[in-house]
Amino acid sequence: xxxLGVLGGGQLGRMFVxxxxxxxxxxxxxxxxxxSPAGRVSHHHIHTDYTxxxxxxxxxxxxxxxxxxxxxxxxxxxxxxxxxxPVSPGADAVAIAQDRIREKSHFVRxxxxxxxxxxxxxxxQLAAVADELLPGILxxxxxxxxxxxxxxxxxxxxLQAAWHDAxxxxxxxxxLLPLDFECSVIVARGEDGQMVNFPVQRNxxxxxxxxxxxxxxxxxxxxxxxxxxxxxxxxxxxxAYVGVLCxxxxxxxxxxxxxxxxxxxxxxxxxxxxxxxDVSQFELQVRTLAGLPLNPPRxxxxxxxxxxxGDLWFVDGETPQEPRWADVLALPGTHLHLYGKTEARxxxxxxxxxxxxxxxxxxxxxxxxxxxxxxxxxxxxx
Ligand code: ATP
Ligand code: MG
Ligand code: MG
Numbered sequence: 001x002x003x004l005g006v007l008g009g010g011q012l013g014r015m016f017v018x019x020x021x022x023x024x025x026x027x028x029x030x031x032x033x034x035x036s037p038a039g040r041v042s043h044h045h046i047h048t049d050y051t052x053x054x055x056x057x058x059x060x061x062x063x064x065x066x067x068x069x070x071x072x073x074x075x076x077x078x079x080x081x082x083x084x085x086p087v088s089p090g091a092d093a094v095a096i097a098q099d100r101i102r103e104k105s106h107f108v109r110x111x112x113x114x115x116x117x118x119x120x121x122x123x124x125q126l127a128a129v130a131d132e133l134l135p136g137i138l139x140x141x142x143x144x145x146x147x148x149x150x151x152x153x154x155x156x157x158x159l160q161a162a163w164h165d166a167x168x169x170x171x172x173x174x175x176l177l178p179l180d181f182e183c184s185v186i187v188a189r190g191e192d193g194q195m196v197n198f199p200v201q202r203n204x205x206x207x208x209x210x211x212x213x214x215x216x217x218x219x220x221x222x223x224x225x226x227x228x229x230x231x232x233x234x235x236x237x238x239x240a241y242v243g244v245l246c247x248x249x250x251x252x253x254x255x256x257x258x259x260x261x262x263x264x265x266x267x268x269x270x271x272x273x274x275x276x277x278d279v280s281q282f283e284l285q286v287r288t289l290a291g292l293p294l295n296p297p298r299x300x301x302x303x304x305x306x307x308x309x310g311d312l313w314f315v316d317g318e319t320p321q322e323p324r325w326a327d328v329l330a331l332p333g334t335h336l337h338l339y340g341k342t343e344a345r346x347x348x349x350x351x352x353x354x355x356x357x358x359x360x361x362x363x364x365x366x367x368x369x370x371x372x373x374x375x376x377x378x379x380x381x382x
Contacts, residue, residue: 005063008070009036011339012266016330017042019282028062037339060084067289069265088289089243089264091211097264099174100141110238112231112259113173133175138162141170147208184248184269185232188284196296200225201269213269216360227257244285253359267343275335275354276303301356304367313344315375320344328370333357
Protein backbone atom coordinates (compact mmCIF):
# COMPACT_ATOMS: atom_id res chain seq x y z
CA UNK A 1 0.00 0.00 0.00
CA UNK A 2 0.90 3.66 -0.32
CA UNK A 3 2.54 5.58 2.52
CA LEU A 4 1.64 9.13 3.55
CA GLY A 5 4.25 11.20 5.35
CA VAL A 6 3.78 14.01 7.83
CA LEU A 7 6.22 16.56 9.19
CA GLY A 8 5.46 16.95 12.87
CA GLY A 9 4.35 14.41 15.43
CA GLY A 10 1.93 16.32 17.65
CA GLN A 11 -1.77 15.62 18.22
CA LEU A 12 -2.72 16.94 14.77
CA GLY A 13 -0.29 14.49 13.21
CA ARG A 14 -1.67 11.72 15.39
CA MET A 15 -5.24 12.33 14.20
CA PHE A 16 -3.99 12.56 10.60
CA VAL A 17 -2.32 9.16 11.08
CA UNK A 18 -5.56 7.71 12.45
CA UNK A 19 -7.50 8.95 9.41
CA UNK A 20 -4.83 7.73 6.97
CA UNK A 21 -4.72 4.28 8.58
CA UNK A 22 -8.50 4.00 8.46
CA UNK A 23 -8.25 4.45 4.71
CA UNK A 24 -5.57 1.80 4.36
CA UNK A 25 -2.44 3.92 4.14
CA UNK A 26 0.82 3.34 5.90
CA UNK A 27 2.25 6.43 7.56
CA UNK A 28 5.64 7.98 8.25
CA UNK A 29 6.10 10.72 10.86
CA UNK A 30 9.14 12.96 11.17
CA UNK A 31 9.53 14.63 14.56
CA UNK A 32 12.54 15.57 16.72
CA UNK A 33 10.82 14.01 19.75
CA UNK A 34 11.53 10.28 20.07
CA UNK A 35 8.16 9.73 21.77
CA SER A 36 5.73 12.04 19.96
CA PRO A 37 1.93 11.53 19.98
CA ALA A 38 1.88 10.78 16.23
CA GLY A 39 5.18 8.92 16.06
CA ARG A 40 3.92 6.43 18.60
CA VAL A 41 0.97 5.36 16.46
CA SER A 42 2.70 5.52 13.07
CA HIS A 43 4.24 2.69 11.03
CA HIS A 44 7.43 4.64 10.52
CA HIS A 45 8.89 7.21 12.81
CA ILE A 46 11.91 9.27 11.83
CA HIS A 47 13.30 10.87 14.92
CA THR A 48 15.29 13.86 13.78
CA ASP A 49 15.29 17.60 13.29
CA TYR A 50 12.99 19.20 10.64
CA THR A 51 15.99 20.60 8.78
CA UNK A 52 18.07 17.40 8.75
CA UNK A 53 18.52 16.62 5.04
CA UNK A 54 19.21 12.95 5.70
CA UNK A 55 16.00 12.67 7.69
CA UNK A 56 14.06 14.47 4.94
CA UNK A 57 15.57 12.09 2.37
CA UNK A 58 14.48 9.11 4.47
CA UNK A 59 10.96 10.55 4.67
CA UNK A 60 10.88 11.09 0.91
CA UNK A 61 12.11 7.50 0.48
CA UNK A 62 9.31 6.08 2.61
CA UNK A 63 6.38 8.31 1.70
CA UNK A 64 4.51 8.73 -1.59
CA UNK A 65 3.30 12.19 -0.56
CA UNK A 66 4.03 14.46 2.40
CA UNK A 67 1.98 16.91 4.46
CA UNK A 68 2.61 18.93 7.61
CA UNK A 69 0.81 19.28 10.90
CA UNK A 70 3.17 21.74 12.51
CA UNK A 71 2.73 25.36 11.64
CA UNK A 72 6.33 26.35 12.16
CA UNK A 73 7.92 23.54 10.17
CA UNK A 74 10.66 25.29 8.17
CA UNK A 75 9.22 26.14 4.75
CA UNK A 76 12.60 25.35 3.07
CA UNK A 77 12.24 21.75 4.32
CA UNK A 78 8.89 21.51 2.51
CA UNK A 79 10.46 22.98 -0.62
CA UNK A 80 13.31 20.47 -0.35
CA UNK A 81 10.88 17.53 -0.01
CA UNK A 82 8.87 18.84 -2.95
CA UNK A 83 11.81 18.16 -5.26
CA UNK A 84 11.25 14.43 -4.60
CA UNK A 85 7.58 13.96 -3.69
CA PRO A 86 4.22 15.76 -3.89
CA VAL A 87 3.96 18.03 -0.84
CA SER A 88 0.81 19.77 0.33
CA PRO A 89 0.29 22.41 1.48
CA GLY A 90 3.12 23.89 -0.54
CA ALA A 91 6.13 25.69 0.90
CA ASP A 92 4.98 29.06 -0.51
CA ALA A 93 1.57 28.98 1.19
CA VAL A 94 3.10 27.78 4.45
CA ALA A 95 5.75 30.52 4.34
CA ILE A 96 3.03 33.16 3.99
CA ALA A 97 1.01 31.70 6.89
CA GLN A 98 4.16 31.65 9.06
CA ASP A 99 4.80 35.34 8.73
CA ARG A 100 2.13 37.73 9.99
CA ILE A 101 3.44 40.50 7.75
CA ARG A 102 3.12 38.46 4.57
CA GLU A 103 -0.12 36.91 5.85
CA LYS A 104 -1.78 40.29 6.33
CA SER A 105 -0.63 41.45 2.87
CA HIS A 106 -2.27 38.35 1.46
CA PHE A 107 -5.55 39.11 3.26
CA VAL A 108 -5.48 42.68 1.94
CA ARG A 109 -4.74 41.36 -1.56
CA UNK A 110 -7.80 39.09 -1.30
CA UNK A 111 -9.94 42.04 -0.24
CA UNK A 112 -10.59 40.66 3.25
CA UNK A 113 -10.49 43.22 6.03
CA UNK A 114 -8.02 42.66 8.90
CA UNK A 115 -7.41 44.67 12.06
CA UNK A 116 -5.73 48.04 11.44
CA UNK A 117 -2.02 47.34 11.87
CA UNK A 118 1.51 48.57 11.40
CA UNK A 119 4.65 46.62 10.55
CA UNK A 120 7.45 47.24 13.04
CA UNK A 121 10.90 46.20 11.87
CA UNK A 122 12.86 49.38 12.54
CA UNK A 123 13.05 52.18 15.14
CA UNK A 124 11.70 54.54 12.48
CA GLN A 125 8.60 52.37 11.97
CA LEU A 126 8.17 52.18 15.74
CA ALA A 127 8.24 55.96 16.04
CA ALA A 128 5.85 56.39 13.10
CA VAL A 129 3.06 54.20 14.55
CA ALA A 130 -0.31 55.96 14.27
CA ASP A 131 -2.05 56.95 17.52
CA GLU A 132 -5.21 55.05 16.64
CA LEU A 133 -3.36 51.72 16.83
CA LEU A 134 -3.15 52.15 20.61
CA PRO A 135 -4.18 50.42 22.75
CA GLY A 136 -2.99 47.52 20.66
CA ILE A 137 -1.44 44.07 20.62
CA LEU A 138 2.17 43.68 19.59
CA UNK A 139 2.68 40.29 17.91
CA UNK A 140 5.95 38.82 16.73
CA UNK A 141 5.73 38.26 12.98
CA UNK A 142 6.95 34.69 13.34
CA UNK A 143 6.71 31.67 15.65
CA UNK A 144 3.85 32.71 17.95
CA UNK A 145 1.02 30.36 18.92
CA UNK A 146 -1.47 30.06 21.77
CA UNK A 147 -0.98 33.79 22.42
CA UNK A 148 2.75 33.39 22.99
CA UNK A 149 4.81 36.16 21.45
CA UNK A 150 2.05 38.72 22.05
CA UNK A 151 1.78 41.68 24.38
CA UNK A 152 -0.97 44.16 24.98
CA UNK A 153 0.33 47.71 24.95
CA UNK A 154 -1.57 50.84 25.96
CA UNK A 155 1.01 53.58 25.42
CA UNK A 156 3.97 54.35 23.17
CA UNK A 157 6.33 53.74 26.08
CA UNK A 158 4.83 50.27 26.62
CA LEU A 159 5.01 49.57 22.91
CA GLN A 160 8.67 50.51 22.80
CA ALA A 161 9.48 48.38 25.86
CA ALA A 162 7.52 45.42 24.47
CA TRP A 163 9.29 45.58 21.11
CA HIS A 164 12.70 45.71 22.77
CA ASP A 165 11.71 42.85 25.13
CA ALA A 166 10.80 40.82 22.05
CA UNK A 167 14.39 41.34 20.90
CA UNK A 168 13.63 43.96 18.22
CA UNK A 169 12.45 41.16 15.91
CA UNK A 170 9.95 41.94 13.12
CA UNK A 171 6.50 42.48 14.65
CA UNK A 172 3.08 43.78 13.80
CA UNK A 173 1.13 46.10 16.05
CA UNK A 174 -2.61 45.51 15.76
CA UNK A 175 -5.31 47.75 17.07
CA LEU A 176 -7.04 46.10 20.04
CA LEU A 177 -10.52 45.42 18.67
CA PRO A 178 -13.76 45.17 20.68
CA LEU A 179 -14.63 41.56 19.91
CA ASP A 180 -18.21 40.36 20.05
CA PHE A 181 -17.05 36.79 19.39
CA GLU A 182 -14.54 34.75 17.39
CA CYS A 183 -15.08 32.17 14.70
CA SER A 184 -13.15 30.09 12.20
CA VAL A 185 -13.72 28.37 8.88
CA ILE A 186 -11.91 25.26 7.68
CA VAL A 187 -11.70 24.63 3.95
CA ALA A 188 -10.12 21.80 2.01
CA ARG A 189 -8.90 22.50 -1.50
CA GLY A 190 -7.68 20.00 -4.03
CA GLU A 191 -5.00 20.35 -6.68
CA ASP A 192 -7.72 20.89 -9.30
CA GLY A 193 -9.11 23.85 -7.34
CA GLN A 194 -12.17 22.00 -6.07
CA MET A 195 -12.98 23.27 -2.59
CA VAL A 196 -15.26 22.19 0.25
CA ASN A 197 -15.78 23.75 3.68
CA PHE A 198 -17.07 22.92 7.13
CA PRO A 199 -19.73 25.06 8.79
CA VAL A 200 -18.48 28.14 10.63
CA GLN A 201 -17.16 27.36 14.10
CA ARG A 202 -17.76 29.68 17.02
CA ASN A 203 -14.73 29.79 19.29
CA UNK A 204 -14.10 30.91 22.83
CA UNK A 205 -10.53 31.64 23.83
CA UNK A 206 -9.15 31.83 27.28
CA UNK A 207 -5.72 33.41 27.99
CA UNK A 208 -4.99 33.30 24.26
CA UNK A 209 -5.74 29.55 23.99
CA UNK A 210 -8.80 28.01 22.38
CA UNK A 211 -11.12 26.74 25.14
CA UNK A 212 -14.47 25.93 23.51
CA UNK A 213 -15.83 25.48 19.99
CA UNK A 214 -19.57 25.40 19.28
CA UNK A 215 -21.01 24.32 15.95
CA UNK A 216 -24.72 24.38 15.32
CA UNK A 217 -26.98 26.05 12.76
CA UNK A 218 -27.64 29.18 14.83
CA UNK A 219 -24.26 29.77 16.41
CA UNK A 220 -24.07 33.17 14.70
CA UNK A 221 -26.07 35.39 12.35
CA UNK A 222 -26.44 33.75 8.95
CA UNK A 223 -24.93 36.71 7.11
CA UNK A 224 -21.81 36.56 9.31
CA UNK A 225 -21.40 32.88 8.58
CA UNK A 226 -21.85 33.46 4.87
CA UNK A 227 -19.25 36.24 4.77
CA UNK A 228 -16.76 34.17 6.76
CA UNK A 229 -17.07 31.21 4.39
CA UNK A 230 -16.68 33.46 1.34
CA UNK A 231 -13.62 35.15 2.85
CA UNK A 232 -11.95 31.83 3.78
CA UNK A 233 -12.55 30.49 0.29
CA UNK A 234 -11.09 33.54 -1.41
CA UNK A 235 -8.04 33.38 0.89
CA UNK A 236 -7.46 29.72 -0.06
CA UNK A 237 -8.03 30.40 -3.78
CA UNK A 238 -5.63 33.34 -3.64
CA UNK A 239 -2.91 30.98 -2.40
CA ALA A 240 -3.77 28.27 -4.96
CA TYR A 241 -3.84 26.27 -1.75
CA VAL A 242 -3.80 22.47 -1.65
CA GLY A 243 -4.77 20.85 1.63
CA VAL A 244 -6.74 21.81 4.73
CA LEU A 245 -6.67 25.47 5.75
CA CYS A 246 -8.22 27.15 8.78
CA UNK A 247 -8.99 30.87 8.80
CA UNK A 248 -9.70 32.61 12.13
CA UNK A 249 -11.97 35.65 12.32
CA UNK A 250 -13.09 38.29 14.77
CA UNK A 251 -16.69 39.48 14.78
CA UNK A 252 -16.99 43.00 16.15
CA UNK A 253 -19.87 44.57 18.06
CA UNK A 254 -21.13 46.37 14.94
CA UNK A 255 -21.25 43.04 13.04
CA UNK A 256 -18.03 43.70 11.09
CA UNK A 257 -16.06 40.60 10.18
CA UNK A 258 -12.28 40.90 10.47
CA UNK A 259 -9.81 38.17 9.56
CA UNK A 260 -7.25 37.36 12.27
CA UNK A 261 -4.88 34.70 10.97
CA UNK A 262 -4.74 31.38 9.15
CA UNK A 263 -3.26 27.98 9.92
CA UNK A 264 -2.05 25.85 6.98
CA UNK A 265 -3.31 22.58 8.45
CA UNK A 266 -6.21 21.06 10.35
CA UNK A 267 -7.05 23.12 13.40
CA UNK A 268 -8.05 22.69 17.02
CA UNK A 269 -11.39 24.38 16.26
CA UNK A 270 -12.14 21.58 13.77
CA UNK A 271 -11.72 18.66 16.14
CA UNK A 272 -15.50 18.37 16.49
CA UNK A 273 -15.62 17.09 12.88
CA UNK A 274 -14.30 13.69 13.98
CA UNK A 275 -17.53 12.94 15.88
CA UNK A 276 -20.19 15.20 14.37
CA UNK A 277 -19.50 15.30 10.63
CA ASP A 278 -19.62 12.52 8.05
CA VAL A 279 -16.13 13.54 6.93
CA SER A 280 -13.52 14.86 9.37
CA GLN A 281 -10.91 17.54 8.74
CA PHE A 282 -8.26 14.81 8.95
CA GLU A 283 -9.94 12.67 6.32
CA LEU A 284 -10.02 15.74 4.07
CA GLN A 285 -6.31 16.23 4.72
CA VAL A 286 -5.75 12.62 3.59
CA ARG A 287 -7.96 13.10 0.54
CA THR A 288 -6.27 16.31 -0.59
CA LEU A 289 -2.83 14.75 -0.07
CA ALA A 290 -3.70 11.55 -1.92
CA GLY A 291 -5.50 13.38 -4.75
CA LEU A 292 -8.84 11.75 -3.88
CA PRO A 293 -12.22 13.40 -4.57
CA LEU A 294 -13.60 15.87 -2.01
CA ASN A 295 -17.24 15.73 -0.98
CA PRO A 296 -18.86 18.57 0.92
CA PRO A 297 -18.89 17.50 4.59
CA ARG A 298 -22.30 17.02 6.18
CA UNK A 299 -22.64 17.84 9.86
CA UNK A 300 -24.94 15.19 11.33
CA UNK A 301 -24.90 16.33 14.97
CA UNK A 302 -24.72 19.53 16.92
CA UNK A 303 -21.30 19.75 18.55
CA UNK A 304 -19.42 21.40 21.37
CA UNK A 305 -15.73 20.78 21.88
CA UNK A 306 -14.03 21.43 25.19
CA UNK A 307 -10.26 21.65 25.13
CA UNK A 308 -8.60 19.67 27.90
CA UNK A 309 -5.47 21.50 29.04
CA GLY A 310 -2.91 20.17 31.47
CA ASP A 311 -4.36 22.45 34.17
CA LEU A 312 -7.14 19.88 34.69
CA TRP A 313 -4.55 17.46 36.04
CA PHE A 314 -3.79 19.91 38.86
CA VAL A 315 -7.25 20.81 40.18
CA ASP A 316 -6.56 18.87 43.39
CA GLY A 317 -3.01 20.03 44.05
CA GLU A 318 0.53 20.08 42.79
CA THR A 319 0.84 16.36 41.96
CA PRO A 320 -0.67 15.69 38.55
CA GLN A 321 -3.74 13.49 38.75
CA GLU A 322 -5.66 11.95 35.85
CA PRO A 323 -9.13 13.55 35.73
CA ARG A 324 -12.03 11.17 36.41
CA TRP A 325 -12.96 10.40 32.82
CA ALA A 326 -15.48 7.70 33.71
CA ASP A 327 -17.77 10.29 35.34
CA VAL A 328 -17.72 12.40 32.20
CA LEU A 329 -18.13 9.45 29.86
CA ALA A 330 -21.30 8.48 31.71
CA LEU A 331 -22.93 11.52 30.10
CA PRO A 332 -24.63 10.74 26.76
CA GLY A 333 -22.95 12.07 23.63
CA THR A 334 -19.48 12.52 25.12
CA HIS A 335 -16.42 11.49 23.11
CA LEU A 336 -13.04 11.65 24.81
CA HIS A 337 -9.87 12.24 22.80
CA LEU A 338 -6.52 12.07 24.59
CA TYR A 339 -3.27 12.66 22.76
CA GLY A 340 -1.08 10.23 24.68
CA LYS A 341 1.19 12.90 26.13
CA THR A 342 2.97 11.43 29.12
CA GLU A 343 3.51 14.61 31.09
CA ALA A 344 0.68 16.98 32.00
CA ARG A 345 1.73 20.62 32.19
CA UNK A 346 -0.36 23.72 32.76
CA UNK A 347 -1.43 25.24 29.44
CA UNK A 348 -0.46 22.10 27.52
CA UNK A 349 -3.07 20.64 25.17
CA UNK A 350 -3.63 17.10 26.50
CA UNK A 351 -6.86 16.22 24.72
CA UNK A 352 -10.38 17.39 24.02
CA UNK A 353 -13.92 16.32 24.75
CA UNK A 354 -16.46 16.36 21.95
CA UNK A 355 -20.10 16.50 22.95
CA UNK A 356 -22.66 15.68 20.28
CA UNK A 357 -26.44 15.50 20.11
CA UNK A 358 -29.60 16.52 18.27
CA UNK A 359 -30.09 19.97 19.73
CA UNK A 360 -27.89 22.68 21.16
CA UNK A 361 -29.78 22.94 24.48
CA UNK A 362 -29.06 19.32 25.41
CA UNK A 363 -25.50 19.46 24.16
CA UNK A 364 -24.84 22.67 26.05
CA UNK A 365 -26.21 21.32 29.30
CA UNK A 366 -24.10 18.17 28.89
CA UNK A 367 -21.08 20.40 28.26
CA UNK A 368 -21.84 22.41 31.40
CA UNK A 369 -22.18 19.20 33.37
CA UNK A 370 -18.93 17.75 32.01
CA UNK A 371 -17.10 20.98 32.71
CA UNK A 372 -18.33 21.01 36.29
CA UNK A 373 -17.24 17.39 36.80
CA UNK A 374 -13.78 18.19 35.47
CA UNK A 375 -13.39 21.46 37.38
CA UNK A 376 -13.29 23.38 34.12
CA UNK A 377 -14.65 26.93 34.23
CA UNK A 378 -16.20 27.68 30.85
CA UNK A 379 -18.50 30.55 30.14
CA UNK A 380 -20.32 29.15 27.12
CA UNK A 381 -21.65 31.63 24.60
CA UNK A 382 -25.38 32.43 24.52
P1 ATP B 1 -3.09 30.50 17.80
O1 ATP B 1 -2.24 30.41 16.56
O2 ATP B 1 -2.80 29.46 18.82
O3 ATP B 1 -4.57 30.65 17.48
P2 ATP B 1 -1.75 33.05 18.19
O4 ATP B 1 -0.67 33.08 19.22
O5 ATP B 1 -1.37 33.02 16.77
O6 ATP B 1 -2.75 31.88 18.56
P3 ATP B 1 -3.80 35.11 17.75
O7 ATP B 1 -4.75 34.18 17.13
O8 ATP B 1 -3.21 36.19 16.91
O9 ATP B 1 -2.61 34.33 18.50
O10 ATP B 1 -4.47 35.79 19.02
C1 ATP B 1 -4.88 35.02 20.12
C2 ATP B 1 -6.16 35.59 20.69
O11 ATP B 1 -5.91 36.92 21.20
C3 ATP B 1 -7.25 35.76 19.66
O12 ATP B 1 -7.93 34.55 19.42
C4 ATP B 1 -8.09 36.85 20.34
O13 ATP B 1 -8.85 36.28 21.39
C5 ATP B 1 -7.04 37.76 20.95
N1 ATP B 1 -6.65 38.82 19.99
C6 ATP B 1 -5.67 38.73 19.07
N2 ATP B 1 -5.58 39.85 18.33
C7 ATP B 1 -6.53 40.69 18.77
C8 ATP B 1 -6.94 42.02 18.43
N3 ATP B 1 -6.34 42.72 17.45
N4 ATP B 1 -7.95 42.59 19.14
C9 ATP B 1 -8.56 41.89 20.14
N5 ATP B 1 -8.23 40.64 20.52
C10 ATP B 1 -7.22 40.02 19.85
MG1 MG C 1 -1.59 31.66 15.31
MG1 MG D 1 -5.12 32.36 16.58
